[in-house]
Amino acid sequence: MEAQYRKRRADLVTWMARNSIAVIMLEDAEGRRDPAMRYFSGHPSDAILFITVTGHAVLCPWDVNMAERLADVELIVPYSEFGRHPVEAVRTLTSRIGVPPKSRVEIPSGTPYPLFLQYVEALFEYDVLCREEGGASAEIARMRSIKGPDELEYLELACSITDGIIDEVERAVTKGSIRTELDAALFIERLAREAEGGERTGFETLAAGPKRSYCIHPFPAYTNYEFPGPGLSVLDFGVVVEGYTSDVTLTIASGELTAPQKRIVKLVERAYDAALGLYRPGVATRDASLAVDELFRAAKKTMPHALGHGIGLEPHEGPAIRNREDNGWVFEPGMVVTLEPGLYDPKHGGCRLENDVLITETGNRVLTHSRIIRI
Amino acid sequence: MEAQYRKRRADLVTWMARNSIAVIMLEDAEGRRDPAMRYFSGHPSDAILFITVTGHAVLCPWDVNMAERLADVELIVPYSEFGRHPVEAVRTLTSRIGVPPKSRVEIPSGTPYPLFLQYVEALFEYDVLCREEGGASAEIARMRSIKGPDELEYLELACSITDGIIDEVERAVTKGSIRTELDAALFIERLAREAEGGERTGFETLAAGPKRSYCIHPFPAYTNYEFPGPGLSVLDFGVVVEGYTSDVTLTIASGELTAPQKRIVKLVERAYDAALGLYRPGVATRDASLAVDELFRAAKKTMPHALGHGIGLEPHEGPAIRNREDNGWVFEPGMVVTLEPGLYDPKHGGCRLENDVLITETGNRVLTHSRIIRI
Numbered sequence: 001m002e003a004q005y006r007k008r009r010a011d012l013v014t015w016m017a018r019n020s021i022a023v024i025m026l027e028d029a030e031g032r033r034d035p036a037m038r039y040f041s042g043h044p045s046d047a048i049l050f051i052t053v054t055g056h057a058v059l060c061p062w063d064v065n066m067a068e069r070l071a072d073v074e075l076i077v078p079y080s081e082f083g084r085h086p087v088e089a090v091r092t093l094t095s096r097i098g099v100p101p102k103s104r105v106e107i108p109s110g111t112p113y114p115l116f117l118q119y120v121e122a123l124f125e126y127d128v129l130c131r132e133e134g135g136a137s138a139e140i141a142r143m144r145s146i147k148g149p150d151e152l153e154y155l156e157l158a159c160s161i162t163d164g165i166i167d168e169v170e171r172a173v174t175k176g177s178i179r180t181e182l183d184a185a186l187f188i189e190r191l192a193r194e195a196e197g198g199e200r201t202g203f204e205t206l207a208a209g210p211k212r213s214y215c216i217h218p219f220p221a222y223t224n225y226e227f228p229g230p231g232l233s234v235l236d237f238g239v240v241v242e243g244y245t246s247d248v249t250l251t252i253a254s255g256e257l258t259a260p261q262k263r264i265v266k267l268v269e270r271a272y273d274a275a276l277g278l279y280r281p282g283v284a285t286r287d288a289s290l291a292v293d294e295l296f297r298a299a300k301k302t303m304p305h306a307l308g309h310g311i312g313l314e315p316h317e318g319p320a321i322r323n324r325e326d327n328g329w330v331f332e333p334g335m336v337v338t339l340e341p342g343l344y345d346p347k348h349g350g351c352r353l354e355n356d357v358l359i360t361e362t363g364n365r366v367l368t369h370s371r372i373i374r375i
Numbered sequence: 376m377e378a379q380y381r382k383r384r385a386d387l388v389t390w391m392a393r394n395s396i397a398v399i400m401l402e403d404a405e406g407r408r409d410p411a412m413r414y415f416s417g418h419p420s421d422a423i424l425f426i427t428v429t430g431h432a433v434l435c436p437w438d439v440n441m442a443e444r445l446a447d448v449e450l451i452v453p454y455s456e457f458g459r460h461p462v463e464a465v466r467t468l469t470s471r472i473g474v475p476p477k478s479r480v481e482i483p484s485g486t487p488y489p490l491f492l493q494y495v496e497a498l499f500e501y502d503v504l505c506r507e508e509g510g511a512s513a514e515i516a517r518m519r520s521i522k523g524p525d526e527l528e529y530l531e532l533a534c535s536i537t538d539g540i541i542d543e544v545e546r547a548v549t550k551g552s553i554r555t556e557l558d559a560a561l562f563i564e565r566l567a568r569e570a571e572g573g574e575r576t577g578f579e580t581l582a583a584g585p586k587r588s589y590c591i592h593p594f595p596a597y598t599n600y601e602f603p604g605p606g607l608s609v610l611d612f613g614v615v616v617e618g619y620t621s622d623v624t625l626t627i628a629s630g631e632l633t634a635p636q637k638r639i640v641k642l643v644e645r646a647y648d649a650a651l652g653l654y655r656p657g658v659a660t661r662d663a664s665l666a667v668d669e670l671f672r673a674a675k676k677t678m679p680h681a682l683g684h685g686i687g688l689e690p691h692e693g694p695a696i697r698n699r700e701d702n703g704w705v706f707e708p709g710m711v712v713t714l715e716p717g718l719y720d721p722k723h724g725g726c727r728l729e730n731d732v733l734i735t736e737t738g739n740r741v742l743t744h745s746r747i748i749r750i
Contacts, residue, residue: 062591066594085699189561190561
């Protein structure tokens with residue numbers, strides 16, 4: 001495991017050298033979570049991480065006990081040394097590491113503008129960078145979008161546990177032992193954490209019975225309402241292995257569907273099949289998204305969300321798979337992404353079908369087997 | 376309920392008029408959650424909200440169906456009209472609302488610097504503000520820190536459900552029906568959602584058996600490990616009513632404790648009692664925090680986290696109750712805050728005792744009854 005963190009840092013250092021960056025600072029804090037922290041150090045949360053172009057990693061964690069157990073870095077400095085103030089920590093550590101004045105120090109692209117001003121003032125000796133395009137955050141997103149062998153192993157295990165849970169859910173709803181959205185969500189939570197290698201669910205499970213399935217993301221995520229009831233019910237969840245999450249959605253079609261419900265289901269299945277053929281290396285992800293938009297438009301329907309996204313340490317990460325004009329992502333081998341067409345009708349309910357897909361050298365391999373379950 | 380949103384917007388409009396702000400923009404998005412959206416409109420998530428000094432609220436939601444059901448605003452404009460791009464939405468809507476050129480438009484203080492630059496460019500006709508001190512975000516945090524009658528009702532119900540769950544947990548661990556951290560967390564999740572008025576838990580429940588209780592925030596939050604086992608186990612959870620969450624931590628001391636474990640528990644209880652007397656109007660929250668630091672220092676211990684924080688639509692909100700020099704919060708009647716001293720030892724485990732406290736005109740009222748449970 002530790003070798004992986006060092007290899008990733010070495011890859012980043014190569015990019016830093018090419019771009020004349022002396023230090024990259026990463027921060028994971030409440031309201032500004034950044035799994036890149038874990039990606040480069042093994043430390044999961046609440047810390048500042050410095051990576052220098054000389055190849056050193058310095059971690060400034062909130063919980064030192066946890067860091068000593070989990071972090072693979074050259075140096076750990078307790079956050080409490082700096083009055084728990086990130087700007088003070090960054091100022092002191094940058095000078096302690098011995099970064100030469102006028103060097104380029106890159107801070108996260110998510111840094112709020114008022115905090116950015118504080119960093120610029122505290123690091124007045126340095127050239128502080130904070131940018132999206134061409135910056136460290138974009139490079140890290142690009143690195144993270146192509147999964148390495150160890151990451152693929154975790155994701156494949158997460159997907160295999162997920163498939164097992166889908167089968168268990170099908171059995172349970174068929175025999176009637178799941179009666180509410182709450183039953184469904186806790187059933188999944190327990191299976192995810194009891195599975196060998198399973199860490200937790202990847203995000204709050206969404207369970208929407210027929211009354212709420214018209215919502216893309218029902219709110220609250222699950223309640224004591226009937227699930228599954230007559231009509232369309234939707235279940236969206238993921239399983240985490242070593243931090244890496246799967247993300248699937250299945251629709252349960254219960255009883256005799258109305259004509260509009262049948263049409264929604266059929267269109268979603270058609271969109272899924274059509275898009276899967278476009279999930280291959282070299283295709284712009286935007287083109288896959290536009291193809292589905294076109295298919296739905298011909299049926300006078302609109303999908304109110306993206307067609308998919310990358311998965312990994314975050315349930316949503318690069319590549320984006322959506323129709324926005326500024327989406328420049330192209331499918332590449334090693335990407336693991338979702339395909340999740342969905343249609344939603346306030347009167348008839350919703351249907352979404354989502355699976356996880358590995359882009360291969362020649363096309364793709366579908367890693368999960370979510371489906372429309374008819375009971 | 377709707378009257379509340381209008382009253383809050385009216386209060387904000389008064390502040391806007393005094394500060395010559397024409398429009399305040401609020402955003403709730405993945406990675407930048409902002410419950411102020413719900414506070415001012417009733418719409419819970421994934422949207423942009425405009426509040427104008429003329430008293431209008433315009434919501435630009437991702438999920439229009441949800442907005443039509445939940446939002447109390449003058450106008451709903453679908454996000455999809457703007458190619459799902461926030462900057463484009465803000466640019467178009469600001470002009471459509473008819474904001475006069477050169478007016479001051481305030482955007483969230485959490486806006487990342489690169490996005491800030493895009494807003495400034497798109498809103499070149501306006502004076503774009505993005506600030507912490509003296510800005511709209513700080514004013515909204517101040518407003519939200521003092522709970523109104525309806526908010527107190529929700530929090531008191533959340534606290535009362537929480538107390539019921541604490542009692543149930545005590546019964547269950549005493550009779551041995553909770554055997555793992557997973558059992559404890561799912562037991563709480565079910566009770567929270569089945570309770571009359573209970574919406575969900577307020578954050579991922581933390582359940583740490585003796586092997587993991589030395590962590591402030593164990594990672595993963597709960598596992599299949601033994602809970603409670605001999606020694607110190609910690610359980611940290613909250614219950615949500617209408618978006619408002621409680622936040623308590625109880626420690627279960629099981630079997631004969633070692634001398635260091637007894638000492639940790641005793642110190643935490645002493646710190647709790649000492650600090651509670653300082654939870655009253657007019658006291659600087661930093662002073663309460665420093666008093667506990669001093670008490671622990673005399674015992675050669677350090678608490679690695681803050682003494683408390685406000686609770687409400689977020690599990691952590693204003694006021695901060697911590698020792699940082701820049702903490703200027705003072706206890707005021709109507710604040711609902713946590714008191715949560717804790718000590719953590721990698722060898723002997725951890726102990727934290729956390730309750731929710733309403734600051735009253737004359738002192739305080741403790742709303743929850745978490746405790747050290749000895750079994």
